[in-house]
Amino acid sequence: xxxxxxxxxxxxxxxxxxxxxxxxxxxxxxxxxxxxxxxxxxxxxxxxxxxxxxxxxxxxxxxxxxxxxxxxxxxxxxxxxxxxxxxxxxxxxxxxxxxxxxxxxxxxxxxxxxxxxxxxxxxxxxxxxxxxxxxxxxxxxxxxxxxxxxxxxxxxxxxxxxxxxxxxxxxxxxxxxxxxxxxxxxxxxxxxxxxxxxxxxxxxxxxxxxxxxxxxxxxxxxxxxxxxxxxxxxxxxxxxxxxxxxxxxxxxxxxxxxxxxxxxxxxxxxxxxxxxxxxxxxxxxxxxxxxxxxxxxxxxxxxxxxxxxxxxxxxxxxxxxxxxxxxxxxxx
Numbered sequence: 001x002x003x004x005x006x007x008x009x010x011x012x013x014x015x016x017x018x019x020x021x022x023x024x025x026x027x028x029x030x031x032x033x034x035x036x037x038x039x040x041x042x043x044x045x046x047x048x049x050x051x052x053x054x055x056x057x058x059x060x061x062x063x064x065x066x067x068x069x070x071x072x073x074x075x076x077x078x079x080x081x082x083x084x085x086x087x088x089x090x091x092x093x094x095x096x097x098x099x100x101x102x103x104x105x106x107x108x109x110x111x112x113x114x115x116x117x118x119x120x121x122x123x124x125x126x127x128x129x130x131x132x133x134x135x136x137x138x139x140x141x142x143x144x145x146x147x148x149x150x151x152x153x154x155x156x157x158x159x160x161x162x163x164x165x166x167x168x169x170x171x172x173x174x175x176x177x178x179x180x181x182x183x184x185x186x187x188x189x190x191x192x193x194x195x196x197x198x199x200x201x202x203x204x205x206x207x208x209x210x211x212x213x214x215x216x217x218x219x220x221x222x223x224x225x226x227x228x229x230x231x232x233x234x235x236x237x238x239x240x241x242x243x244x245x246x247x248x249x250x251x252x253x254x255x256x257x258x259x260x261x262x263x264x265x266x267x268x269x270x271x272x273x274x275x276x277x278x279x280x281x282x283x284x285x286x287x288x289x290x291x292x293x294x295x296x297x298x299x300x301x302x303x304x305x306x307x308x309x310x311x312x313x314x315x316x317x318x319x320x321x322x323x324x325x326x327x328x329x330x331x332x
Contacts, residue, residue, distance in 0.1 A: 001029070001036070002025060005029055005033055006037075008041060011041050012041055012045050012266050013266070014225070014267050016222045016224040018221045018222055020214065023221070026263050027210070028256075034256065034260070035259055035289065038259035038290045038291045039289055039291065041262055041266050042290075044266075045267055049322060051293050051295055051316070051324060052269055052294040052324040053297045053324070054105070054106040054295070054297070056296050056298070057096075057099075057110070058110050059092055060084065060085065060111035061073060061083065061084045061112055062084060063112060064112040064113060064143075065178065066143075066178045066179065067176060067178045070175065071241065072240065074241070079238055080240065083112075086111065086120060089126050089127060092109065093127070096131045099136075100136055102297065102298070103323055105324065106139055106160070107134075107139070108139035109131075109138075109140045110140070110141045111140075114144065115142075115143045115146070116143060121149065124156075125152060125155075125156035126156075128140065128153060128156040129157050132156075138157060138158050138159045139159060139199060140153065140160075140161060140162070142161075143163075144163075144183055144184075144186075145161075145187045146190075147190065150190045150191050161196050161197070161199060162200065163188055163199075164184075164200055164202055164203070165219055165220065166216075167202055167203065167215075168211075168213075168214075168219060169219065171212040171215070171216075188200055192225075198228055199227060199230075200220065200223070200229075200230065201220065201227075201232050201271065202220070204233070204249060204254065205234050205248065205249030206235050206246055207247070210253070213257055217257065218264070220264070221265050226268055228269065229268065229269045229294065230271065231273040231294075232270060232273060232292070233274035234273075235274075235275065236274050236275055236278075254283070254287070255286050258272070261291070262291025262292075270291055271292065271296070272288075273295075276296075277307055281315055288319065288321065297309060297312055
């Protein structure tokens with residue numbers, strides 16, 4: 001085992017000065033050494049047999065002005081997806097109630113917007129407040145934010161804001177042209193400045209090379225402070241999108257990314273996100289062993305399929321995993 005991976009005491013302390021070379025050393029370590037170190041860090045930093053469960057609802061689908069090459073909700077591509085308006089409040093709260101009854105502890109709401117417009121702020125804040133009143137954690141992903149918007153969301157009871165970096169800076173222009181990498185970093189800065197928890201990750205399997213995957217993980221690890229939640233998505237290739245013909249990512253490469261994320265971000269929740277529906281039980285088990293400790297539950301993930309609750313329950317039972325309870329509020 002390399003000297004870097006051998007020092008578990010050092011690895012469990014978050015650091016935001018990872019070099020690309022160090023991140024590459026972790027990612028490219030002998031597989032057994034990488035898995036051993038990731039599991040050691042996981043056991044020292046997290047509850048090893050608990051998995052946080054979230055459910056994600058598309059509250060406004062399609063018609064997005066962005067040209068993200070992986071997304072079937074972009075107005076730039078003909079994928080057959082019909083655009084919809086913002087969902088009514090009662091329908092959102094009904095979906096949240098069902099998610100809670102199904103075992104989700106965090107309810108995430110996503111809108112296919114380039115940015116949150118002032119005219120929609122009140123409606124979204126009502127959704128956040130309503131879900132928060134149910135005793136669930138709240139998360140939204142609404143695109144870019146301008147000054148003051150994150151504070152309004154926080155006042156409504158928002159816990160997490162999701163805004164993914166998607167890929168490494170040098171690979172970004174291949175995937176998206178309608179907003180810059182700095183735009184994404186600026187929104188994350190506004191989220192952090194409002195005292196919200198940061199949820200940010202990326203998508204792998206978009207045809208990027210190994211260096212880009214390593215670069216993404218290093219960028220995430222070097223956010224200061226590190227994000228509380230890090231979703232790692234495997235591309236769901238949708239026909240009609242520019243990346244719709246991407247070659248599926250090798251499973252071992254995917255697990256290397258999960259294990260590296262756990263080591264570089266020891267205190268973060270590493271979420272096994274999009275793409276689970278096509279993953280074998282064995283691959284998902286390896287991902288949990290590598291340090292993933294969060295998943296999305298429910299049969300749909302925005303507009304792409306997700307394993308049904310019975311499948312997840314059976315997998316958890318076979319692996320001896322349990323759903324993570326809601327965190328206890330600190331005493332007044």
